[in-house]
Amino acid sequence: MRKPQANRLIVAxxxxxxxxxxxxxxxxxxxxxxxxxxxxxxxxxxLAILLVLFIIADFLLSNRAYKGFRYFFNYWHTRNLxxxxxxxxxxxxxxxxxxxxxxxxFSFKNDYSSGVLRIRNTLKFDRKLDDIVMSSGLGKFIxxxxxxxDDGNFYIYELLNGTTSFKLIFNSFDDFLEYSKKVPxxxxxxxxxxxxxxxxxxxxxxxxxxxxxxLYSLLLQMLNKNVSYHLYLxxxxxxxxxxxxxxxxxxxxxxxxxxxxxxxTVFVDMMHQRKxxxxxxxxGKVDADYSDFNLEPHIFIFDEYASFAAVLASxxxxxxxxxxxxxxxxxxxxRQLGFFLFLVMQxxxxxxxxxxxxxxxxxxxxxxxxxxxxxxxxxGAGVDIPKRHFLVxxxxxxxxxxxxxxxxxxxxYCNFDILQACSRARVM
Numbered sequence: 093m094r095k096p097q098a099n100r101l102i103v104a105x106x107x108x109x110x111x112x113x114x115x116x117x118x119x120x121x122x123x124x125x126x127x128x129x130x131x132x133x134x135x136x137x138x139l140a141i142l143l144v145l146f147i148i149a150d151f152l153l154s155n156r157a158y159k160g161f162r163y164f165f166n167y168w169h170t171r172n173l174x175x176x177x178x179x180x181x182x183x184x185x186x187x188x189x190x191x192x193x194x195x196x197x198f199s200f201k202n203d204y205s206s207g208v209l210r211i212r213n214t215l216k217f218d219r220k221l222d223d224i225v226m227s228s229g230l231g232k233f234i235x236x237x238x239x240x241x242d243d244g245n246f247y248i249y250e251l252l253n254g255t256t257s258f259k260l261i262f263n264s265f266d267d268f269l270e271y272s273k274k275v276p277x278x279x280x281x282x283x284x285x286x287x288x289x290x291x292x293x294x295x296x297x298x299x300x301x302x303x304x305x306x307l308y309s310l311l312l313q314m315l316n317k318n319v320s321y322h323l324y325l326x327x328x329x330x331x332x333x334x335x336x337x338x339x340x341x342x343x344x345x346x347x348x349x350x351x352x353x354x355x356x357t358v359f360v361d362m363m364h365q366r367k368x369x370x371x372x373x374x375x376g377k378v379d380a381d382y383s384d385f386n387l388e389p390h391i392f393i394f395d396e397y398a399s400f401a402a403v404l405a406s407x408x409x410x411x412x413x414x415x416x417x418x419x420x421x422x423x424x425x426x427r428q429l430g431f432f433l434f435l436v437m438q439x440x441x442x443x444x445x446x447x448x449x450x451x452x453x454x455x456x457x458x459x460x461x462x463x464x465x466x467x468x469x470x471x472g473a474g475v476d477i478p479k480r481h482f483l484v485x486x487x488x489x490x491x492x493x494x495x496x497x498x499x500x501x502x503x504x505y506c507n508f509d510i511l512q513a514c515s516r517a518r519v520m
Contacts, residue, residue: 131356156198163403167198170231174209183217192199194221198251205256207233209249213240221247225476235476237497252500254480258283260504265513268506269316277319278383280310282457283502290389292423293455294445295436296470301460302485304332306503307395307436308510314391315340315514324359324392326352328399340514353411356418359392363422363431366390370429382430392422393434398444416446421453441469457501459487471498 152411155171157164175193178184184191194210209230211221226249227234262268267322272281281287297303314321325337325345330515337345338498346352366382373385382389394400397404422433433453456470467477471490477498485503489495506513 117288117347132386162204163200166200166204170233171196171198171233174226174229181224181229183220185216200251205253206236207251207253209235209251211247211249213247227476234480234500236499237495238476239496248475258285258500259485259502260284261507262504263507265508265516268312268508268513272313275313277317277366278309278389280313283504286489286494286499286501288455288494290391291455291491292453293426293457294440294450294453294470295434295457295459296438296440296462296466297457297459297487298438298462300484301462301482301487301505303436303459305397305506305510306457306485307333307393307434308336308514309504309506310434311336311393312506312510312513316383319386320388322362322388322390324355324390325395326355326393326400327356327395328352328403329396331395333393333395336511336514339511349400349407352400353415356392356415358434359390359431360391360418360421363426364427366431367425381428387430389430389432391432391434394435395436397435397437398439401444416449419449423449439466439469441465451511455489455491457487457489459485459501459503462487467498 102252111515112247152158152164155164155168159167174196178193179191184193186192194214194217195210197210198207199210200207209226213221220238222238225235226238230251232254233251235249237250238515239248240246241248260271260281262271275281275287278290279287280290295303295307297306312321321520323337323341323344325333325341327334327337327345327347328349330347334345334347344355346355346360366387370382370385370387374380374411377384404415407415419433422431426432435445436452437444458466458470465477467488471477475498477488480500485505487501488498489501
């Protein structure tokens, strides 16, 4: 029995004893007429009532009933479910007549779309609290992120209501433009709650996961910023991105191996020019980057990067080394200079993209219901991936500031012609 239940049982037992004593006193009154005995009967009744009220008040207050019935029900249901699961997982410590669990408390937003779980840390369960997949014991809530407080006394689990949708739906390009205007010039929105700073990006997803249209939503944002984004598009398969590239950036769209390599060389040359221009400016501003001087970002987008890597593998070693050097130079130096690499592919294992290159990409997105190995190669081993059935354009992502742990993402649904929107955006 859990400690709160044990305490309430003790109080309830005392209340029952008071009732029994009252009944016994009443029986004695039939034979003995004493004023003192009559007062004892009244005392037992009052004490029993007070104890029952105490039990009810303790139960209601501990489950935050003062915040309303809906809050009380969600709090009690979620806490009760979690405590049972924690007992089954071996988190209880036997203390004579009761089992003690680590102290648990919740707080929910008014719309119950999210919340926070706090669990008291202990020497016995410290490592276990860090590794456990807590989502399975939280009903409709899932763990979006977790960490330890600065003093090490509590584990904090940021919760997300699994039934809540953060997907944006745009029925026209004008709606998309209106929303995009609210986002700062050097940031991109992924869904209703996630805005990320422009940076190197890895977008992974199997066929049908929605990665291509997710890329288009990012591309449309880039085309409609107050600051001009210089786009370089590489599509080794010559598919839809090449078609869009012919419309919005015909001079910097490449399909063949030779064209892509040439575009990479131009991209890095432009980066070298930016580096020389920025060198003097950085002397007067420590730790600044291109955005502090309102400079225009340059983006090199690789669709189906695995196809390019496969062709590159068949090239001579000198050519392979040259291309790899260009890619590493962009990844390692581009952030401060405003030159970014976007790699789009179906899988991201070491046979398709070098581990060192992948690990230096800060924003990683995996869409769809992917294999476990795909999550491991993208995010590393031992991470807690939110368990749910992902629809098209849905998945998880990590980013050092916004999402250190894998976090749910639901890319927008653009219910309009993408090619027309891109053409219109370029004209605007």
